[in-house]
Amino acid sequence: EAGVAQSPRYKIIEKRQSVAFWCNPISGHATLYWYQQILGQGPKLLIQFQNNGVVDDSQLPKDRFSAERLKGVDSTLKIQPAKLEDSAVYLCASSLAALMNTEAFFGQGTRLTVV
Amino acid sequence: ILNVEQSPQSLHVQEGDSTNFTCSFPSSNFYALHWYRWETAKSPEALFVMTLNGDEKKKGRISATLNTKEGYSYLYIKGSQPEDSATYLCALPIPYNQGGKLIFGQGTELSVKP
Numbered sequence: 001e002a003g004v005a006q007s008p009r010y011k012i013i014e015k016r017q018s019v020a021f022w023c024n025p026i027s028g029h030a031t032l033y034w035y036q037q038i039l040g041q042g043p044k045l046l047i048q049f050q051n052n053g054v055v056d057d058s059q060l061p062k063d064r065f066s067a068e069r070l071k072g073v074d075s076t077l078k079i080q081p082a083k084l085e086d087s088a089v090y091l092c093a094s095s096l097a098a099l100m101n102t103e104a105f106f107g108q109g110t111r112l113t114v115v
Numbered sequence: 116i117l118n119v120e121q122s123p124q125s126l127h128v129q130e131g132d133s134t135n136f137t138c139s140f141p142s143s144n145f146y147a148l149h150w151y152r153w154e155t156a157k158s159p160e161a162l163f164v165m166t167l168n169g170d171e172k173k174k175g176r177i178s179a180t181l182n183t184k185e186g187y188s189y190l191y192i193k194g195s196q197p198e199d200s201a202t203y204l205c206a207l208p209i210p211y212n213q214g215g216k217l218i219f220g221q222g223t224e225l226s227v228k229p
């Protein structure tokens with residue numbers, strides 16, 4: 001089966017510019033996650049969707065970050081305006097069911113550099 | 116807030132060496148533990164999902180153990196190969212009624228020199 005697709009793979013922008021990332025989860029996976037991984041740290045959840053509804057966005061910096069999952073399939077994550085500290089790898093993941101007994105499936109991530 | 120700790124942060128070994136690293140977590144309210152391997156320029160991929168105290172799982176040269184009472188899991192790699200070079204992440208899920216997300220440790224970066 002096809003895996004989680006993300007694009008772009010790499011992005012370099014100047015601070016105060018805007019950027020958007022796209023994710024296509026595995027077909028049939030109701031839950032979609034966006035994680036931010038800053039160098040030297042573990043991935044941190046930004047937002048979690050169940051179908052097209054938001055389950056958890058408590059750690060999303062809502063003054064600059066936004067995300068949507070139209071029709072419960074693809075998702076986009078936007079940063080506007082970007083700051084230097086947003087430089088990170090942004091990982092999208094999806095899962096078929098609750099993660100107690102099953103794994104999450106990840107995309108390759110988007111490496112963002114803000115200069 | 117669930118705190119997941121991994122050690123060491125990085126590890127450099129020679130090809131053929133066996134190695135192990137640790138994931139520590141609060142023993143209360145344990146539900147499951149995931150191990151992921153993240154190679155450079157690739158997607159993180161699941162190695163193991165462990166749920167029971169005393170669980171031992173194996174995939175090729177990689178194995179893992181789980182002690183939920185004392186709050187730790189070990190990942191072992193026997194006879195390390197250069198292709199084992201990656202960041203190894205452990206993560207604990209929290210129940211769906213509390214969000215259902217994975218809480219990650221900071222990872223152990225393994226480098227295996229030929």
